[in-house]
Amino acid sequence: MTELLRMCGISKSFPGVRALSNVSLSLNAGEVHALCGENGAGKSTLMKILSGVHQADEGDIFIEGKKVSIDNTKKAQQLGISIIFQEFNLCPHLTVADNIWLDRQPKTGPFVDDKKLIEKTQQILDELGLSINPKALVRSLSVAEQQMVEIAKAISFNSKILILDEPTAALTQSEIDSLFNIIYKLKAKGVGMVYISHRLEELARIADRVSVIRDGEYIGTYPYKEVTIDTLVHLMVGRELNNKYPVYQRKIGNVLFEARNIASNKVDVEHIQVHAGEILGIAGLMGAGRTELARAIFGADKTFHKEVFVDGKLVEINSITSAIKNGIGYITEDRKKDGLALNMTVERNVNMAFISNLCKKGFVNESAAKTNADKYINSLRIKTPSMFQKTRNLSGGNQQKIVLAKWLCNDIKVLIFDEPTRGIDVGAKYEIYELMNRLSDNGVAIIMISSDLQEILGMSDRIAVMCNGRISGVLNREEATQEKILRYATGLCDEEGKGA
Amino acid sequence: MMSSKVETAKNGLFKNRSEFLQKFLAFGVLIFLCIFFGVLTGGNFLQIDNLLTIALQVTPYAILGFGLTFVLITGGTDLSAGSVLGFGGIVCAKAITLGFSIPVAILIGILTGVLAGLINGLFITKLNVTPFIATLGTQYAFRGLTQLVGQGKPVSIRALGDEQITKVFQFMGGGTVFGKIPFPTIIMLITATILGIVLSKTGYGRRLFAVGSNEEAARLSGINVVKTKLTAYIICGATSAMAGILLAARLASAQSNAGSGYELEGIAAAVIGGTSVIGGEGGILGTVIGAFVMGVLRNGLNLLKVDAFVQMVIIGTIIVLGVWYDTSRRKKQAESIKPVKNCESSK
Known part of the structure; x- marks a missing residue:
C-alpha cells in the first residue's frame, strides 16, 4: 500500500487560541481515513491547512514521500488535493459542465468548445456512474447532486487526495448510499480520502482507519475494525473535568417557563420546561x-405551532416584541453578527432593547440612559474606557457582558444563552458563569445552549440533548456524562417523545 | 452658511471624535473653498449678496439631502427623491390652480411626498425589493405621474391671474426676511434643526442608527425594523416634496421635469458630510455642510467662468473622492482596532 500523504507535527495558533498542537495524519492510496473529534477539536483547521486555506506554524507535509509546502488553495489543487x-x-447560475471546468474550459481560439466541454464532463460523470445532465444548471440540482458535482470537479483535477467534510450532514439515507457507492469507486481507483463525520455508525461502512483529535491534540490512529463506537466516543471526549466552574448551590423554584x-x-x-433559578443545558x-429552537421560542423565526407558558400562564409569542414583553430574552450565538451594533457605543448597545422605557414623548432621557448604562457597566464589571467607546474596540468577554446587560435592563424572567462563552478567554468565561449563577439566584430561568460539553456538564442542572431537530434525551446533573450526551447527540440512542 | 456653525454649538450634534473629525474636515474644506474662491475672484465671491445667493441655491439640495440622510443611515437609498420633488411641487401648484388655499395646497403637496415615501418603503420592507431597484423603478413612475399631472407642461401660478397668491407663493420660494436672508433658507435651517434633533435626541433616532448599524441585532433587541425603515422613507418623501414646493414657489410655476437628477446631489451632500453609504452613521449638520460645499463649488466655478462641462467633471471627481475618503477612513478604522485587553483574565 503506497502512502499518499503524511502530515507530521502540525501546530497552528490563532490569536489567543492554540487550534492544533503537534498533530499527525497519514493517508494511503485507496484508503478512507476517518477523522473524529468534538466540535472545535481542530478537524476543520487541520483540513484547511492541508487544502492551503491556512498555513501551519510548525510541522511538515509530505505528498508521496516528497516534502511540500502548501501556500494557497491553488497549490493544493496542483498537488492533487481537493x-x-x-x-x-x-x-x-452556471451549468454542471461549466462548474466542473470553471476557467479551464476547452477552447478553440478564444471560444469555448462546447461540444468538447460536454463530452469531457459526460466522461467524468460516467466514470462516477452519475446520471446528471452536464447542461443542467447547478441551482436546479438537489443538495446531494450538487455534492456529486463537487466530487466530479475534484476528479477532473485528477485529485489523488480528497477531503470530505461532513458529507452526509444534509443527505437522506438513499443519497448516502449512492455517495458511498461513489466512495467505493474512488477507493478502487486509488484515491485516498479523509472523511470527517460525527455520524459514527456510518463510518463503519467505509472507514479503514480512524484518527482522533481532541482539543487540538492528536490522540491516536486506529484500524477502524479494532475500535468500538464506545471507545471512540471515550477517546473523543475523555478528559477530566477541571475546576473551571464556580461551585454553586442553586435554589430551584417552581416551573417558570414551559413550552x-x-x-x-x-x-x-x-415539551421543554425550566424552573426558576434552574439552568437547563441544551x-x-x-x-x-x-x-x-431558541429562535422559535423567542419569536424570531416562524413556527407552525407552539404553546408557551410563562409563570404558568399561556402567552402568545408571535414576535420578538411579544417575547420581550413576556420576559424572555435571547443572547445570540454570534455576538458580532447579530448581538451588537459594533459601530455604536457601549451606552447605545446596553440600552438598545430598553429604548422605549427611556423615552418620554419620543425623546430619549439622556441622563437616565447614561445612569442605566453606568449601572450595568459597574455591576457586570464591563471593562471599557468610557460608555461612549464603540463596542467594536472591546474584548470578547466584555462584548458578551454588554449583550447580557441589554437583557438585564428589561425585567427578564427567562434568558436563553446561545454559546455564551464562545471565543472568550478563561477568566472572562468564569465571570460569565458567575453572572449566570447570580441570575439564577434572582430566580431567572436559564436555557443555555452550548457545544462545549464541559460547560454543559459544569453549569447545567438538567441537560436536554438535541438531534435532528428533536430532543433525543434528557439527563439529570447526577447521571450525565460526556459519553451519554454524545450518544444521544449522534442519534445512537433516542428516547422518542421524551420531553425536557 | 455661517449659521450652520452656530447651530453646531447650540445643538451639540457631534456624537464622537471621528464624527467630529469628519465634520471638521468637511467644514474645513468649505472654509478653504470660500477663501480659495474669494482670492481668485478678487473678493467678489465673498460679497454678502453672493453668499446669500449660494444659500438660496443650495436650499432645495440640502432639504432633499436631509431625507436622504435618514434613508442612507438605514443602509438604503432613495433614487426617486428627485422625481418626488417634481411630483410634490406640481401637485401643490395644481392644487393652488384648482382653488385650494396656499397652506392647504402645501399640505397636499407634502402628503404626496409622504405617500410616495410610504410606497417606496413598502416595496423595500414588505416586498423585500432592494432599495436601489425599488426606488429606481419609482423614480420613473413618480416622474411619469408628475408629467401626467402637468400634462407635459409647467403648472403656472401666475397664469391664475391672482396677484396676491402669486406674491405670497413667490415670497415663500425666493423672498427675504431680516433684510436679505432668503426665506427658504430659513425654512431649511428650521427643518435641519428639527430633523437633527430627531436623529440625535429621540428614541426613533436611536432605533434608526441601531437598524443601520446592525439590522439583525436591532431586530433581536425588539426594535421594529420595518416601522423604523418605513418612517425613514416617509421622511425622505416628505422632505423631497418640501424641496419641490419651495422650488416651484421660487418660479411661481412647477416644472414637470423639476428635480431631475437632484437625488444624486442630495446623496452627494450627505456623503460629503460624513453619512455612510453602508448605513449606521450620519448626521444632518454634515449634510448641510455637504450641500454648501457643492453649492460653493458650483458658484465659485461659475464666477471664475469655468466651462459648464468642466464644472461637471470637477464636481463628479469631488463626489468620488468624498466617498473614497469615507470608505478608506472606515476601513482604516476597522483595521487599526486593537481590542482592549481583558484585565480580569490575569486574576
Missing part, C-alpha cells in the same frame, strides 16, 4: 436545531 466543504463552492409542541421547519420539540451537534 476539499469538499460543508458549504459548497459552486456557481449556482409544548414547538414545530417549525427545523425543530420538532414536544447539548447537541452542529445542525441539531438548538439555535433554531
